Amino acid sequence: MTVNSLAEKLKLEPVCCPDPEKEVCGVYIGDLLSWVMGRAKAGDAWLTIMSNVNIVAVAALAETALIILAEGVTVDEKITETAQAKGVNIFTSQKPAYETAVEISKLI
């Protein structure tokens, strides 16, 4: 399933979506960046509450399909700009990471 259709089905709020056709293949939940880089797979939806600028680099390098900021977490305008430039998709969900992950697992 593409990032675009996943976001639509889960009613995720877009922060930025420069690469909407990227395929979502799995889920990884985590806030410690090195854990994410060590364990997340390319194409995972990465669910986190971490919202500093380093998440953009981590998502770009680990090649996750999108970042979903759980529990309504928001990011600065500057992070949005960086993500847009690096082709990193970011969305916000009002739900906790677990609930979002369960919903994704039913869709992919």
Next chain:
Amino acid sequence: MGEPLVFTYNVDGGDFTSAGQASVMVKKNLNQIGFSPEVIRRVSIAMYEGEINMVIHADGGVATVKVDDNCIEIVLADKGPGIADVEKAMQEGFSTAPDEVRGLGFGAGMGLPNMKRYTDEMSIDSTVGVGTTITMKVNY
């Protein structure tokens, strides 16, 4: 391939917002050369972890990436405090990073283990008070 391609990057110390620039640049360069996504992912993650370590512990350093006939070699050299116990530093979860770094999501003691995980060869040459040079190779 004849002469190996070499990319050199300066990693600024103490700047977490720009950390990752060298890795992202390497990713772009390797992509242009036509490496497989998995090789690029391994090289750029290993390098990012190294960059972050140099920012946290060593006030920056120099990263060199060499594209050889059958492997990509990454050398990260810094003039930081050195690693007192390399074996301990390689253990998952062991970290000497300060609290403010942990607040950013780093310092989980996974950096060096991840570098080893994503590369085929890794060696650490470190002298306390002098600096650290880490050499990693990813075969392709």
